[in-house]
Amino acid sequence: MSSAAPAFQLQPEAAAPVVDMSGVNKEYRRGEQTIPIFQDLDFKVSQGEFVAITGPSGSGKTTLLNLVGALDKPDRGSVRVFGVDVASLRPAQKADWRARSVGFVFQLYHLLPFLTARENVEVPLALAGIRRRERRLRAMTALKITGVERICDHKPSQISGGQAQRVAIARSLAADPDLLLCDEPTGDLDRHAAQEILEVLSALRANHGKTILMVTHDPFAAGYASRAVRLEKGILMTST
Amino acid sequence: MYWLLLRRALLRRKVRLVLTELSLIVAFFLFVLLQGLNVAFQHAVTGDQENRLMVMNRNAGTGAGLPQWYRDRIDKIAGVSAVTPVVSLAVYYQDKKQHVEAFAIDPHTVFQLYPEWQTTLEQLQALQQRRNGAIVGIKTAQKYGWQIGQIVPLISERWLRRDGTATWPVEIVGFYRDVHTGLTDINVLVNTEYLQEARAQTNPSDVDLFIAGVTAGDSLSRVSAKIDDEFANSGAETDSETEHEFGMTALKRIGSLNLMVGYIVGAMFFALLFATSLTVSQSAQARTSEFAALQAIGFRATRVAGMIWGEALVLCLAGAVLGIIVAAVVFPRFEAYLGVRTVPPLVIAQALLIAVVTACVIVILPVRRLFRAEVSKSLSERTVL
Numbered sequence: 001m002s003s004a005a006p007a008f009q010l011q012p013e014a015a016a017p018v019v020d021m022s023g024v025n026k027e028y029r030r031g032e033q034t035i036p037i038f039q040d041l042d043f044k045v046s047q048g049e050f051v052a053i054t055g056p057s058g059s060g061k062t063t064l065l066n067l068v069g070a071l072d073k074p075d076r077g078s079v080r081v082f083g084v085d086v087a088s089l090r091p092a093q094k095a096d097w098r099a100r101s102v103g104f105v106f107q108l109y110h111l112l113p114f115l116t117a118r119e120n121v122e123v124p125l126a127l128a129g130i131r132r133r134e135r136r137l138r139a140m141t142a143l144k145i146t147g148v149e150r151i152c153d154h155k156p157s158q159i160s161g162g163q164a165q166r167v168a169i170a171r172s173l174a175a176d177p178d179l180l181l182c183d184e185p186t187g188d189l190d191r192h193a194a195q196e197i198l199e200v201l202s203a204l205r206a207n208h209g210k211t212i213l214m215v216t217h218d219p220f221a222a223g224y225a226s227r228a229v230r231l232e233k234g235i236l237m238t239s240t
Numbered sequence: 241m242y243w244l245l246l247r248r249a250l251l252r253r254k255v256r257l258v259l260t261e262l263s264l265i266v267a268f269f270l271f272v273l274l275q276g277l278n279v280a281f282q283h284a285v286t287g288d289q290e291n292r293l294m295v296m297n298r299n300a301g302t303g304a305g306l307p308q309w310y311r312d313r314i315d316k317i318a319g320v321s322a323v324t325p326v327v328s329l330a331v332y333y334q335d336k337k338q339h340v341e342a343f344a345i346d347p348h349t350v351f352q353l354y355p356e357w358q359t360t361l362e363q364l365q366a367l368q369q370r371r372n373g374a375i376v377g378i379k380t381a382q383k384y385g386w387q388i389g390q391i392v393p394l395i396s397e398r399w400l401r402r403d404g405t406a407t408w409p410v411e412i413v414g415f416y417r418d419v420h421t422g423l424t425d426i427n428v429l430v431n432t433e434y435l436q437e438a439r440a441q442t443n444p445s446d447v448d449l450f451i452a453g454v455t456a457g458d459s460l461s462r463v464s465a466k467i468d469d470e471f472a473n474s475g476a477e478t479d480s481e482t483e484h485e486f487g488m489t490a491l492k493r494i495g496s497l498n499l500m501v502g503y504i505v506g507a508m509f510f511a512l513l514f515a516t517s518l519t520v521s522q523s524a525q526a527r528t529s530e531f532a533a534l535q536a537i538g539f540r541a542t543r544v545a546g547m548i549w550g551e552a553l554v555l556c557l558a559g560a561v562l563g564i565i566v567a568a569v570v571f572p573r574f575e576a577y578l579g580v581r582t583v584p585p586l587v588i589a590q591a592l593l594i595a596v597v598t599a600c601v602i603v604i605l606p607v608r609r610l611f612r613a614e615v616s617k618s619l620s621e622r623t624v625l
Contacts, residue, residue, distance in 0.1 A: 066616040071536060092540045099538020106619060110533035114248035119241075124537050126241030135241075171537070 016083060018179055018211045019045035019068050024077035026063060026234075037063050038234040041077070047178075050205045050212040052225035059231040061215040062183055068213060069102055069181045070094040081179065099127055103172025107184035109164045111156040117143065117167040118152040124175045142170035145208075146200050162193030169200055173210075180204065182214040186221050198224040246550050253523070257555075260519050264559025265566065267512045270505050272567035272591050276583045277574060292353060293464050294486040295450040298477040305446035306476050308436070314450055317466050319458035322349040325432055325447035330398035331408065333384060340380060342394055342410075342428035344435035347373075353453045356420035363388075363414025371434045374410035377425035378417045386412050394428070400440045408438075452480070517602035520552050524606030531610055532618030545607045553599040560595035564588055 024041040027034050037060040045051050053061050066072035067079050070086040079087050082101055089097060098104075111120045121139035130138065143149040146166040151159050159167070165185060172180055182201065186194035202224050204210045214225060222228045230237040250257060295314060297304040308325065315323045329342040347367040351357055359375055367373045376386060386392060394408045401408065410430055418425040432447075454463045464480040471478045481489065524531070531544050564583065572581050 062616075069536065071616045071619075072614075092542070095535060095538055095540040095543075098536065104533075104536045106533065106536075108529070108619075110529060110536075110619065112245070112248075112530060112533075114252045115245070119244065122241060123245075123534075127538050132241075175538075 017044040018047050018049075018082060019043065019213065020078075020080040021064075021067065022078050022080075024067065024074045024079060026060070026067065026072075026074050036234060038074075041234065041236065043229070043236060045211060045213055047211055048205065048209055050202065050224070050226045051214070052222035052228040053213065053215045053231055054217060054219065054222045054228055055231035055237075057217070060234045061217075061231055064231065065181050065183050065213065065215050068179075069104060070098060099124060099175060101177050101179060103175070103177040103180045105165070105168050105172050105180060105182040105185045107187040109156065109161075109168045109188075111164055111168060111171070113156050116153050116155055117148060117159065117163075117170075120156070120167055121171045121174050124171060128175055138174060139170070142173045143167070145173060145204070146170045147196075160193070161189050162196055165189060165193070165197050166200060169197070169204075173204070173208075178209075178211055180210055180212045182212060184215055184217070186216065186218060191220070194218070194221060242547070242550070245547060246554060249527075249547075250551055250554060256519060256523075260516055260555065261559055261562070263512045263515060264556060265562045267505075267509050268560045268563025268591055268595070269566045270563075271509070271594070272564050272583055272587055273570060274502070274505060275590060276567060276571060276587045279584045279587055280574070290460065290482060290484060291454050291456070292483045293452045293454060293460065293467065293480045294483060295452055295467055295478050295480045296448075298479045300449070300479070304476065305448050306450065306478065308447055310471065310476075310478070311447075311450060313470055314452055314467055317463065317470060319455050319463040319466065321453040321455045322352045323450050323452045324349045324353055326449050326451055327432065327435055327447050328398070329394065329396050329408065329428075329430065329435070331394035331396045331428075333392065333394060338384075340394060340428055341377075341426055342374075342430055344430045344432040347375075347429070347431050349453075350429060350451075351416075353451055354424075356418055357416045357424070358419050359414050359416040366413035367429070367431060370411060370413055371431055371437075372410050373413040373431055373434075375414040375416050375429045376412055377427045378415050379426045380428060381412070381415050388412050388414065399435065401438050402440045404440070408434075410434075513598055513602065516555070516598070517605070520548075520555070520602050521605050523551075524548055524603075525609070528609075528613060528618045529620070532613065532615045535615045536619060541611055545603070545610055548606050548610070549599060549603045552603045553596065556595040556599040556602075557592070560591045564591055 021041055021043040024038050024043075026037040026041075028037060029035070041064075043064070053064060055061050063072060067074055068081055068086075070079075070081075070089060073079075073087040078085055084097065084101075086094065086097065111117075112123065115123070118136070118139050121142050122135045125135040125138055140149055140152065143152050143166075146169045148159075148163050148166040148170065151163055151167075154163075156164050156167070165188075169180075169185070180201070185201070186197050189197065198221055201212055201214065205212055205226070212225075214221070216222055295306070295310075297306050305327075311323050311325055314320055324346040325344070327344040329344060331340050331342045332338050333340050347364070351359065351364055363375060367375050374392070380386075384392075390412045391409050392412060394410060396406050396408055399408070400406055408430075410428070416425060416429075452463070452467065454460050460482050464482070467480045468478050531548075534544050535541060568583050571583050
């Protein structure tokens with residue numbers, strides 16, 4: 001039996017990027033004034049990356065995150081996430097897509113104040129039509145991953161900012177999306193709480209293979225990312 | 241989960257919720273009560289018999305009556321089977337709040353005219369023979385616990401006796417029951433001769449109206465015209481109406497009042513809806529970032545709008561249901577007058593429909609705002625806890 005090597009070996013195909021922004025233009029209008037945010041922006045994020053987007057206020061960090069999360073749409077260019085041109089989706093399709101594919105973590109947590117931590121985590125699961133028992137189980141698992149299962153019956157007003165952000169991360173994880181979009185997740189927290197949140201995010205990437213795109217103005221937070229991108233006046237300045 | 245979201249969202253501001261609910265309960269209570277009475281009254285009028293004519297002075301609206309001697313002339317008109325004079329005594333029993341519907345009538349003809357009023361021959365004869373006798377509708381008798389043989393002092397606010405007193409003692413000689421509609425067995429029927437002979441007023445011959453029976457097969461309108469022709473150009477021209485027309489005329493008078501009450505309730509309703517709308521609108525505005533966050537995690541705007549509408553619907557339906565319950569508790573008090581013990585189902589349906597429509601109207605502004613808002617901008621607003 002011949003053991004000759006094949007004439008050529010297939011090279012493993014490079015994985016398609018999770019986020020692929022190409023030739024993106026975006027501007028805002030304020031009265032008569034037009035404020036350009038991005039001009040021909042190209043940006044890619046690969047599977048399993050933890051990318052920090054840093055930069056001064058007004059540089060377009062949050063706008064970039066909103067474009068990826070289909071909360072905003074570009075004036076020109078394409079934004080593909082998991083191969084889907086999110087800008088071309090209709091509003092209802094965008095909502096459905098967000099529910100399935102991305103988890104959001106906000107600076108101000110945006111937990112529903114009248115629900116407990118567990119119930120907050122259950123909300124996206126209810127949206128996905130998951131039954132009550134399964135919902136509770138998955139919510140508790142998500143809370144355990146973020147280390148706040150003990151405060152599952154507390155309402156947002158009864159817990160600290162750091163705990164609230166962990167609950168918010170648990171909520172973003174509940175529907176098991178592959179991409180987490182974090183907008184200044186440590187912006188409202190002290191250094192210690194911020195460190196805990198960043199460790200949770202790092203663990204999510206390392207242990208659960210989540211792709212994380214985080215906007216931050218804090219170099220300390222950016223230090224936890226596998227890659228940091230600096231935006232200045234809508235232009236990607238550095239990539240480390 | 242959605243019910244939990246809705247319930248918790250509603251209960252987050254309990255004082256505001258209670259005040260808003262109270263306003264809605266009052267509005268729906270008044271609506272159900274007034275509309276219920278209106279429907280019940282119309283039902284009562286449509287139960288009237290079409291073989292009796294009510295003969296009144298053409299100027300009855302000014303309080304003018306008819307001379308007693310008209311009776312014989314009406315009686316002689318072809319097609320008239322029987323006639324009774326009717327004079328309201330306007331009396332109360334013991335307390336001014338205990339108004340009693342008492343009428344002086346001819347005991348020889350009134351039960352021919354009202355065959356649906358059933359009594360015994362013995363009791364009828366007792367009324368005919370006893371000058372101060374009275375036959376009482378069974379509901380009134382039961383209400384005051386009156387017994388046969390009992391002397392009941394009725395105090396008139398209209399007629400004085402020749403001795404200067406207003407107390408008219410009547411002896412209960414029998415009871416009657418309205419077997420047709422059950423609405424009119426509340427009257428006290430007094431022998432007309434008792435009133436005619438004992439009253440002190442200067443124009444004692446006047447009666448309020450005559451009730452004339454029309455022979456079976458005769459045309460009501462023809463007999464009615466004949467009666468009015470008989471007294472044309474006299475000092476007291478008559479206006480004869482069928483009992484149904486009479487009821488409808490009364491209904492129109494009450495209808496005008498109802499219209500006025502309707503305007504008042506409508507204005508109050510509008511004010512309450514305005515306040516409720518403001519409450520819902522303010523609540524929704526305070527939760528702009530909350531709604532944006534829900535959209536960011538995958539809720540469609542239509543679903544969030546549905547949640548806002550759901551809250552408004554629960555708020556309005558709860559107000560309507562509680563208002564209906566309160567009205568249903570009060571409604572039996574009017575049974576004696578309208579013969580209806582429960583709120584008509586039509587009115588309940590109307591109240592519930594109004595609640596649904598109200599919920600739709602009061603969410604228009606918040607939902608419009610929701611669809612116009614940019615999620616990314618709304619997310620930057622802090623949630624009001």
